Amino acid sequence: MQTVKMVISGAVNAGKTEFIKAISEIEVVSTERRATDDTKLIKKETTVAMDFGRIQIADDLVLHLFGTPGQKRFDFMWEILSEGMLGLVILVDSTRPETFRETNRIIDFFVSYRDTPYVIAANKQDRPNAWSPDELRLALRQPPHIKVMPCVASDRESVKNVLLELLYVILQRSED
Amino acid sequence: MALVGNIRDFGLSDFLYLVDRGYKTGGLHLKHNDETAILFFERGKLILASRKDEDRKGELLVRLGVLSAEQLSSVMQQMQQRGNGVTLTQVLLDSQLLPAEKLQSTLQTHNEESVYGLFGWPEGEFRFEQGQKPATDSPVMPVPVPVENLIMEGVRRIDEWGRIKDRIPSTDMVVKFIDQPGEKAKGVKLAPEEWRVFARINGRDTLAEIAQKTNLGDFDTCRIVYGFLTAGLVEVLKKPKPAPLTSSARGAQVTEPPRLKKSLVNRIINRIRGM
Known part of the structure; x- marks a missing residue:
């Protein structure tokens, strides 16, 4: 059985959990609790949020989806997670410009030192105050060849489109 | 039929797993030397844990500082008036003397700490009474708590x-x-x-x-x-035994992961498209 991995990253509350839930064939293993959960407050120094989903491609091939923790103090885990990944989806909460700087930091981390195939998913496009993908591209200072896709992470079709775009980027780089 | 044993042989984390997977409802009674504890579960989730008898009474809420003695007395009177098996928690929530979140967080912290302490027991008899429920005047959490985090925390204490x-x-x-x-x-x-x-x-x-x-x-x-x-x-x-090498694979760098093939990416694309 061959296993391949994609990583879904983004700032806190960008929609990583929803994104993976929308497409995973298993109940997503989510270690993150709702922000209202008091235990989070009690243990916030020692616990970390992440998500894990899975898609069976064929009998001999499985795709794993890993959501990274959004909190800055867990940057060191991104390194571990990114090992051997096929590609990366960067999720952005299009309604919260205050997270764009953090999103840029995440993109820099994953992309600066390696040639990682990635796309940006402009999430929460169903909200009235969402920045459009074009606006986001500018805000994030992304070059034209980087795909910035409109996305609603709770909508499976939308998530499929984002993953397919990423796969097309990966396909261009793969060998015959 | 009660489930009985010793946590020396069947650890508390294992038992919690059983309760969880089996959606068990009942009371787990534990005894180690002169210490005792009782945990109540509803459909696999924790609703009450106590290391002392007095922690299974409404006075616990006074000791934890979320109710005054007068408020508790009033709530107990309401309980008696309503009868019909109404629980302390129900009356508390209906009376709105304190927010449900506050009641939950206070009791959850108390209960979790009570459970964590049990993981330090090297041995101790347990008895799980299926279907047993706490007394109506017990301070039961409004929202049952999944036991996975209790297990993880317990395992952190295993040495x-x-x-x-x-x-x-x-x-x-x-x-x-x-x-x-x-x-x-x-x-x-x-x-x-x-x-x-x-x-x-x-x-x-x-x-x-x-x-x-x-x-x-x-x-x-x-x-x-x-x-x-x-x-x-x-x-x-x-670990499965490695498959015998074919002649073409012999001498290949087995530790080097193969570069991604277009055919593999296409398989993933086709699968995602079809979802």
């Missing part, structure tokens, strides 16, 4: 190889995610070291290899994986 070896006899075993973690895996919170191990699980590496890659020792790696195992996230298998 004996013996118990771990029961489930993980060798570091040559391979760890893989179970195919359907389902509801059980939701809400599990991992510490950074656990998370490092979690991210290394790929169905191929042995525990020894994971220990090496994470720079955690064999014991810590096994202890962490034991936690995942007990919480129902992973399974541990014997």
Whole structure:
């Protein structure tokens, strides 16, 4: 059985959990609790949020989806997670410009030192105050060849489109 | 029929797993020397835990500072007036003397701490009375708490190889995610070291290899994986024997991962398209 991995990253509350839930064939293993959960407050120094989903491609091939923790103090885990990944989806909460700087930091981390195939998913496009993908591209200072896709992470079709775009980027780089 | 045993032989984390997976309702009575404890579960989730008899009465809420003695007295009177098996928690919530969230968080913290202390018991008799419910005047949490985090925290406190070896006899075993973690895996919170191990699980590496890659020792790696195992996230298998090399593969760099083929990417694309 061959296993391949994609990583879904983004700032806190960008929609990583929803994104993976929308497409995973298993109940997503989510270690993150709702922000209202008091235990989070009690243990916030020692616990970390992440998500894990899975898609069976064929009998001999499985795709794993890993959501990274959004909190800055867990940057060191991104390194571990990114090992051997096929590609990366960067999720952005299009309604919260205050997270764009953090999103840029995440993109820099994953992309600066390696040639990682990635796309940006402009999430929460169903909200009235969402920045459009074009606006986001500018805000994030992304070059034209980087795909910035409109996305609603709770909508499976939308998530499929984002993953397919990423796969097309990966396909261009793969060998015959 | 009660389930009886000793946590020396069947650890508390294992029992919690059983309660959880079996959606058990009932009371788990524990005894170690002159200490006792009781945990109540409803459909596999914790609703009350106490190490003292007096913690199973409304006075606990006064001691924890969320109700005054007068308020408690008034609530108890209302309980009696309403009768019909109405519970203390129900009356408290209806009376709106304190917010439900406050009641939940106070009791949850108290209950969790009560449970964590039990993991330090090296041995102790237990008896699980199926279907047993707490008395109506007990301070039951409004929202039952999943036990996965209790298990993970409990396993963090395990410091004996013996118990771990029961489930993980060798570091040559391979760890893989179970195919359907389902509801059980939701809400599990991992510490950074656990998370490092979690991210290394790929169905191929042995525990020894994971220990090496994470720079955690064999014991810590096994202890962490034991936690995942007990919480129902992973399974541990014997490493399969390598397939005999074909003539074309002989001499190839087996440690070097193959570069991605277009055909493989196309297979994934086709699968995603068809979803």
